[in-house]
Each structure stands twice: as C-alpha cells, then as structure tokens.
Amino acid sequence: MRATLAIIFLAVVPAWAHHAFQAEFDSTKPIKLVGKVTDMEWINPHSWIHIDVTNPDGTVTNWMVECGSPNIMLRRGFTKRSLEVGTVLTIQGYQAKNGQNRANGSSVTFQDGKKLFVGGSNPDIPEDQK
Amino acid sequence: MRVLVLTIVAFWLAAAQASAQASSQSAAYRAPRSFDGHADLSGIYQAVNTANWDLEDHSPRAGTMWETGAIGSEPGGQSVVEEGAIPYKPEAVAKKKANFDHRRTADPEAKCYMPGIPRANYMPYPFQILQTPRGIMFVYEFASANRLVNMGKPEEAGSDTWMGTNNGHWEGDTLVIDVTGLNGLAWFDRAGNYASSHLHVVERFTRVDPYHLTYEAAMEDPTVFTRPWKISMPLYRKVEKNAQLLEFKCVEFAEELLYGQYKKQPSK
Amino acid sequence: MPACFLLIGILLQAATAQNYAPPKTPWGDPDLQGMWPGNFGVPLQRPENLGTRTTLTDAEFAQKQAQAKRQAQADNEEFAAPDAKPGINPPSYWTERGTPTRQTSLIIDPPDGRLPALTAEEQKLRKEARGGKGFPGEWRGEAASYEDLNIYYRCITRGILGSVIPVVYNNGNEILQMPGYVVFRNEMIHEARVIPIDAASSKHPHLSSAIRQYMGDSRGHWEGNTLVVETTNFTDLDAIGSNGAGYPGDPGHHSADMKLIERFTRVGPNTLNYQATIDDPKTWTKPWTILIPLTRNEGYQLLEYACHEGNIAMGDILTGARAEEQKKENDSSK
Numbered sequence: 001m002r003a004t005l006a007i008i009f010l011a012v013v014p015a016w017a018h019h020a021f022q023a024e025f026d027s028t029k030p031i032k033l034v035g036k037v038t039d040m041e042w043i044n045p046h047s048w049i050h051i052d053v054t055n056p057d058g059t060v061t062n063w064m065v066e067c068g069s070p071n072i073m074l075r076r077g078f079t080k081r082s083l084e085v086g087t088v089l090t091i092q093g094y095q096a097k098n099g100q101n102r103a104n105g106s107s108v109t110f111q112d113g114k115k116l117f118v119g120g121s122n123p124d125i126p127e128d129q130k
Numbered sequence: 131m132r133v134l135v136l137t138i139v140a141f142w143l144a145a146a147q148a149s150a151q152a153s154s155q156s157a158a159y160r161a162p163r164s165f166d167g168h169a170d171l172s173g174i175y176q177a178v179n180t181a182n183w184d185l186e187d188h189s190p191r192a193g194t195m196w197e198t199g200a201i202g203s204e205p206g207g208q209s210v211v212e213e214g215a216i217p218y219k220p221e222a223v224a225k226k227k228a229n230f231d232h233r234r235t236a237d238p239e240a241k242c243y244m245p246g247i248p249r250a251n252y253m254p255y256p257f258q259i260l261q262t263p264r265g266i267m268f269v270y271e272f273a274s275a276n277r278l279v280n281m282g283k284p285e286e287a288g289s290d291t292w293m294g295t296n297n298g299h300w301e302g303d304t305l306v307i308d309v310t311g312l313n314g315l316a317w318f319d320r321a322g323n324y325a326s327s328h329l330h331v332v333e334r335f336t337r338v339d340p341y342h343l344t345y346e347a348a349m350e351d352p353t354v355f356t357r358p359w360k361i362s363m364p365l366y367r368k369v370e371k372n373a374q375l376l377e378f379k380c381v382e383f384a385e386e387l388l389y390g391q392y393k394k395q396p397s398k
Numbered sequence: 399m400p401a402c403f404l405l406i407g408i409l410l411q412a413a414t415a416q417n418y419a420p421p422k423t424p425w426g427d428p429d430l431q432g433m434w435p436g437n438f439g440v441p442l443q444r445p446e447n448l449g450t451r452t453t454l455t456d457a458e459f460a461q462k463q464a465q466a467k468r469q470a471q472a473d474n475e476e477f478a479a480p481d482a483k484p485g486i487n488p489p490s491y492w493t494e495r496g497t498p499t500r501q502t503s504l505i506i507d508p509p510d511g512r513l514p515a516l517t518a519e520e521q522k523l524r525k526e527a528r529g530g531k532g533f534p535g536e537w538r539g540e541a542a543s544y545e546d547l548n549i550y551y552r553c554i555t556r557g558i559l560g561s562v563i564p565v566v567y568n569n570g571n572e573i574l575q576m577p578g579y580v581v582f583r584n585e586m587i588h589e590a591r592v593i594p595i596d597a598a599s600s601k602h603p604h605l606s607s608a609i610r611q612y613m614g615d616s617r618g619h620w621e622g623n624t625l626v627v628e629t630t631n632f633t634d635l636d637a638i639g640s641n642g643a644g645y646p647g648d649p650g651h652h653s654a655d656m657k658l659i660e661r662f663t664r665v666g667p668n669t670l671n672y673q674a675t676i677d678d679p680k681t682w683t684k685p686w687t688i689l690i691p692l693t694r695n696e697g698y699q700l701l702e703y704a705c706h707e708g709n710i711a712m713g714d715i716l717t718g719a720r721a722e723e724q725k726k727e728n729d730s731s732k
Binding site for chain 2: 423424425431542543544545552553554555572574575576577579581583587588589590592594602603605609611612613700701702704706707712713716717719720723
C-alpha cells in the first residue's frame with residue numbers, strides 16, 4: 001500500500017512530451033560546443049542561441065542551439081538584452097538529425113559552469129545596466 | 131415699409147444662423163459612453179479599401195499565379211498614405227522592390243504569419259474592439275492574431291513580437307496607441323512595403339459617427355525612411371445582426387508552401 | 399463509503415461556491431476578470447489505486463510537496479553538475495512547474511476520476527484512422543509529411559481544453575469582460591475567445607452547423623455567479639489532452655458533434671474554479687467532467703506565443719527524417 005505512494009504524484013504527461021525532440025535531434029550524436037554568442041532569438045516555441053565555434057583547424061562555424069520558450073525567462077526578468085553578443089558559452093546536447101549545425105541546448109553554461117539564466121541576471125552585463 | 135423689410139430680413143438672418151448653428155451642433159457627433167465614461171469604440175469593424183494589397187497608388191495588375199485567373203489578380207486602388215508615397219531611403223528602395231518581386235512566397239501573409247501593426251487593422255476581414263477594465267482588446271480573424279492594449283502606466287517590451295507592445299491612452303474621445311517592440315518581420319501590405327524592428331507606430335482611433343471610425347497610423351523608422359509618414363482611412367462598423375468574428379487560423383493552408391519540399395516523395 | 403466521501407466533497411464545493419459573492423463589474427456582472435495561470439501537477443486521470451478519493455491525505459501531500467521542493471532546488475542549482483549527462487530536452491529549469499495541490503485528478507466525474515469507456519464506433523475509428531496509422535498524437539517516429547505531426551507541433555491550436563489544462567510552461571489564462579462579452583485569452587497558442595453573453599440566447603444564436611471551427615462557437619450566460627459557456631460547432635481535427643494533441647493516456651480524438659459546457663465560478667478572492675463537462679455520445683459512453691482550480695497571479699505576464707512563426711523544428715523534423723531515410727538507402731545499397 002505505502003509502496004504505491006511513490007507513483008501517485010507523477011503527472012501523466014512527462015515534461016516536454018509536447019515537443020518531439022527525439023524527432024529533431026539524434027541521440028547518437030552528442031555534442032559539446034564552446035563558442036561566442038553572435039545572436040539570441042527570443043522566439044517561440046523555442047528560443048535559439050547562435051554561437052561561433054572555432055574548429056580545431058581554425059575555421060569558424062556558426063551553430064544554432066535550441067532552448068526553451070522565452071516567455072519563462074522573460075517572466076523571470078531576463079530581456080532580449082540579457083545575453084550579450086560575444087559571451088562565451090559551453091553547450092551540451094545532441095546534434096540535429098538533418099546534419100545541420102543545429103543542436104539542442106540541454107545544458108547551457110558559462111565557462112565557469114554557471115547555468116545560463118539561473119539565479120540573478122547575466123553576470124556579463126555591467127552592474128549599472130542590470 | 132423699409133423698417134418692415136429690414137425686420138423681416140433680420141428675422142430671416144437670425145433664423146438662418148440659428149439653423150446653421152443647430153446643424154453644426156448635430157454634425158459634431160458625440161460617441162456613446164463606455165462604462166468608464168470614455169468614448170465607446172467597442173464593436174466589429176472592417177476596412178473597405180485596397181490598403182492590404184498596396185498602401186500606395188497602384189493600377190490593377192497581374193497576380194503571382196496566372197492559374198487562378200482574374201481571381202488571383204490585384205485590383206487598383208488609391209493611396210492611403212497622406213503624403214502620397216512612402217518616403218524610403220534610397221538604399222531601402224531595392225529591398226522593397228525585391229519584396230514585391232518575391233511576394234508570392236516572401237509575403238508573411240502567405241505563410242500565415244501574424245500581420246503585425248498596422249496591417250492587422252486593414253486586412254479584408256472583420257476585427258473586434260472590446261473595451262474592458264483590464265485594457266482594450268483587439269481581436270483579429272487572420273492567424274488568430276490579437277493584442278491587448280495597456281491603458282495604464284506604459285510598459286516596455288522584454289522582447290520584440292509580431293503584434294508589438296501596445297500602450298494606449300485617451301486624448302478626448304480619440305484612442306491613441308503607441309506601438310513599439312515590433313520585430314520588423316511583418317509587412318505593411320502585399321506589395322512588399324516594409325520597415326525594420328526600429329519601427330514605431332502611433333495609432334489614433336476616433337468614432338466619427340455611429341457607423342465609422344477614423345483610423346490613422348503614423349510610422350517612424352529612421353533606418354528605413356527619410357522622415358515619418360502617415361496613413362489614414364475609415365473603418366466601417368459591421369451592422370449585420372449576426373455579426374461575429376470567425377476563425378481563420380490559416381496555418382494548415384500555408385504548410386504546403388512552407389514545408390511541401392521536405393515531404394517524403396513517393397518512390398518511383 | 400467512497401460514495402459518501404464523494405457526496406460530501408461535492409456538497410462542500412457547492413457550499414463554498416455559494417458562500418462567496420464576487421465583486422461586480424461596473425455594469426453589474428459578477429467580476430471574473432484577472433490573470434489566472436494554470437498550475438501543473440495534477441494528472442488528468444486518477445491513479446486506479448486511489449479509487450474515488452478526490453483529495454490526497456496529509457501524508458501523501460507532504461510527500462508531494464517534498465518532491466516539488468527537491469525538484470525546485472535541483473532546477474535552481476547555480477552551477478551545472480560536471481558529471482551530469484545532458485538529456486535531449488531544454489534545460490530543466492526552463493519550466494514553470496507550479497505548486498503542488500491535493501487534487502488527485504482533474505477528472506471529477508465519473509467518480510473514479512477516470513475517463514468513461516469509448517464507444518465501439520470510436521474505438522474502430524481510432525484504429526482505422528489514416529489507413530491504420532492512427533490519429534497523430536505523440537511522436538510515432540514517422541514524419542513523411544507535416545500531417546504526421548500533431549496539431550500542436552504544427553502550431554495550429556491546442557483546442558479549448560488543451561489550452562487550459564496545465565502543462566510545464568506558459569499556462570497563462572486571462573479573463574476580460576465588457577457589457578455583453580467575456581474574453582478568454584490563453585497563452586498557447588495566443589487565442590482570444592470572444593464569448594457573447596446573453597440572458598436570452600436567441601439574441602446571439604450559434605453559428606449554423608455547416609460552419610466548423612477548431613475552437614468551436616461559444617455562447618455564455620450567467621447562472622447566479624457562475625458563467626456558463628456552451629460551445630458547439632467543433633471540427634474533429636484536434637484531440638483532447640493537455641496539448642490538443644492526444645498522447646497516450648489523453649482523452650484523444652473527439653467527434654465534431656461534441657458539446658462542451660464550461661462553468662467559471664469564483665470561489666474566493668483569488669480562486670476561480672474552471673469546470674468543464676464533455677458531452678460527446680459518439681465518442682464516450684458517458685459525459686465526463688474536469689475541475690481545474692485557477693489561482694490569481696496578477697504578477698504573471700501573458701506574453702505573445704508566436705508558435706507557427708518560429709516553428710523551425712517542423713522543417714528540421716521533416717529534413718531529419720529525409721536524411722535518415724537517405725542514410726538507410728545508402729547503407730543498404732552498399
């Protein structure tokens with residue numbers, strides 16, 4: 001009887017089941033990218049961060065990284081100015097099935113490991129602009 | 131005798147003046163009042179002109195698909211731009227022309243994208259204004275677009291959107307809406323007239339008689355235009371007893387255009 | 399014994415509703431206006447082992463609260479765990495999970511909190527839809543065309559119920575009123591339902607049955623302090639579920655003849671009870687009712703959700719499927 005308590009509270013719809021990430025990204029192609037932000041699109045249904053990644057051979061590739069709905073971050077006080085161009089980010093996720101330079105951003109952090117958009121505002125923004 | 135004639139003339143003049151005053155008083159229409167004492171603009175309206183085809187003067191012209199015959203052709207129309215033509219910067223003219231040349235696939239309307247402001251107000255479908263204590267709601271048919279105009283302390287947008295950030299206030303019986311935070315992706319019309327995300331629109335809605343609003347929209351975008359410019363037009367109240375908005379979601383009608391090339395081709 | 403609890407539950411609910419008299423709008427209607435965001439965490443259908451219990455016990459609720467607290471702490475961890483394996487979803491903190499409640503299920507009728515049985519006709523229809531492929535719902539691994547994706551992935555609509563059943567984000571619901579109309583705005587997918595209110599519904603009859611709409615055609619009237627909205631003229635192109643999409647466990651496909659009766663009642667200064675009865679004898683053998691208590695939050699901003707305009711994923715899903723097919727073809731021809 002008590003053992004069944006654990007399953008009572010799980011909502012029937014798992015988080016994010018509404019979006020076919022499995023259809024879009026390849027779980028056999030994990031990626032880790034480090035790059036400089038060139039643009040952030042605060043759009044729905046998911047926002048996209050564009051980063052310039054320097055490849056081992058010195059060439060630069062621009063990647064698009066899919067995050068969540070911007071509405072959540074906007075309600076937390078972040079704005080389109082919160083992620084400055086040039087900020088260095090580390091992205092972990094999976095590459096798009098169609099082979100393009102797109103990935104999902106399951107983990108998006110600054111170089112020191114701090115998560116993007118968690119806690120206070122972007123530390124890269126000068127104090128007087130927060 | 132002369133006194134009599136002068137008296138009659140005097141009375142006649144007085145009567146003429148009184149009736150002139152009376153008709154000018156009745157010509158000064160006062161809109162009915164909303165629950166909060168402001169002019170009541172609530173109702174269902176529709177623009178009846180060719181602004182959605184082309185804001186500027188244009189002759190009738192062929193459409194983008196001859197297969198639809200005359201149905202797909204474009205009617206002529208007179209400019210709703212008060213200055214006549216839209217004052218593009220020289221370097222912006224080429225982009226407008228490119229938009230026009232590619233309009234069959236480039237017009238965001240073709241893709242069922244939300245029309246933005248001001249275009250939503252003069253698309254050829256009814257829209258509804260609802261004045262509520264929480265703000266003034268504009269509900270449009272096309273693409274289920276809508277906007278809630280904030281009538282309190284003006285707010286700033288956190289990000290750019292298709293329908294903009296709308297801050298309104300009253301100037302007498304005129305509703306003035308200041309629109310910022312537009313994303314620069316909507317067009318003004320099917321002819322490719324456009325602006326950037328720096329576009330700032332100030333609209334004025336006035337009820338001039340029981341059946342018409344006057345709509346004015348002033349545009350400002352120094353990255354695209356040499357100076358501000360303005361459009362104006364009447365908006366006609368729908369008087370059918372059963373007038374209501376219908377759904378026009380249109381995404382399902384745009385999918386083949388947007389994604390048809392990515393479908394699985396039947397194997398040969 | 400369980401039936402007794404249920405009766406008491408319903409009576410308590412009715413009594414509470416009757417005790418609270420909401421303020422009136424300036425023109426004298428009950429004032430339902432406000433920002434009433436949905437709160438995620440209550441399953442649509444009650445786990446079977448809970449029988450006819452409509453609320454959790456203190457112990458069960460405490461466990462749920464502890465779970466929520468742990469999740470919130472994990473989300474708000476400032477630093478990513480260096481050894482954490484990233485999933486295929488956005489970052490976990492990119493959600494709005496809401497606060498735990500005691501309700502055991504959104505369905506309050508039938509008394510077991512579970513969906514009534516499907517009619518034989520509907521079972522056959524679901525099996526045979528799209529040549530046996532079934533109605534599009536959760537990702538089924540097929541993307542020959544955009545039509546294989548469900549109505550939410552296509553950014554068309556979530557349907558009336560799908561738009562109010564809470565999910566992991568963007569549960570904004572706003573109610574506005576003016577004399578003769580109520581407007582129900584939902585955040586996803588930016589619909590604004592304009593509902594004419596009439597004491598005499600003959601003044602605003604429904605659209606002819608020849609006109610069908612995803613969100614149907616709604617007409618409202620007041621019953622005391624409750625706004626009752628009847629909606630007809632549906633299509634059968636959406637499915638009932640948190641996203642109008644029809645995932646396993648969701649009610650799923652409904653007929654175009656479905657009749658929806660919603661009841662909006664303020665039961666306190668900051669609580670609005672949203673109750674909806676689904677009456678579709680072609681699909682379910684009995685009507686069924688859900689209850690979603692909505693809590694006011696005027697600090698919640700309802701933001702534009704331009705889903706279709708930014709639907710980059712649709713193109714990527716289709717081209718991804720084509721790339722995989724090409725790869726299979728290349729591999730098999732070797």
